[in-house]
Amino acid sequence: MATITECREALTRLSENLARAEGEVRGAAALERTLSCHVTDLDTTFTGRLAAGRIEVDGTVPGAPREKAQIRLRMTGDDLVSMVDGRLNFAKAWASGRVGLEAGVRDLLRLRSLL
Template identity: 75%
Template sequence: MATTEECRSALDRLSDNLARADGDVRGAAALDRSLSCHIKDLDVTFTGRLGGGAIQVVDTLKGPPRDKAQIRLAMSGDDLVAMVNGELNFAKAWASGRVSLEAGFRDLLRLRTLL
């Protein structure tokens, strides 16, 4: 099972990947939205912002998200690490229910390019 530190590191790597992206991916990552990522097996939530083409993690909280972020993710720590490492396809994980993504309709349309 992935640790909280490994999950935080994976989010940092994801942020770095988004910052280096081009084209449609860069456009989708350029949203300015609040973000939460709940790691269900650790019962930890990372909160922050997606903005300027990167993810800025602001806080790590015990338990589920306290506030409703504009973009909300939920998954296991192992799935987060596997996705960032390229070992798990996000679209397949989302379709199978391993990953939950909630956002407004317009944001989902823009974020689909990240899938």
Template identity: 65%
Template sequence: MATIEECRSALGRLSDNMAKAEGDVRDAAALDRSVSCHIKDLDVSFLGRLVDGRIEVRDTVQGPPPEKAEIRLAMTGDDLIALVGGELAFAKAWGSGRVKLQAGMLDLIRLTKLL
């Protein structure tokens, strides 16, 4: 089972990857939205913002996110690490329910370019 520190590091790597993206992927990540990522097996949530193509984690709280972020992710810590490491395809994980992504319709359409 992944640790909180490993999950925070994985989110940092994801942010770095998004910041390096180009073209349509870069455009899709260039939102300014609140973000939460609930790690279900650790029952911890990372809270922050997606700004300028980067995820800025600003807080970590026990349990589910206390407020509804504009973009909400939920998964296990191991799945987060596998996604960021390229060992788990996001579309497959999302389609099977291993990863939950909730956002407004227009944001979902833009975010599909990241898949």
């Protein structure tokens, strides 16, 4: 099972990947939105923002997110690490319910290029 430190490192790597992205992916990552990632097996939520093409993690809170972020992710720590490492396909994991993504319709349409 991935640790909180490994999950934070995975989010940092994902942020770096988004910052280097080009084309449609860069445009989708350029959203300015609040963001939460609930790591279900650790029952911990990372909170922050998607801003200027990067993920800025502000902190962690125990349990499910206390406030509703504009973009909400839900998955296990192992799935988070596997996705960032390229071993788990986000679109397939999302379609099967293994990974949760909630956002407004417009945001989902923009984020589809990240999937």
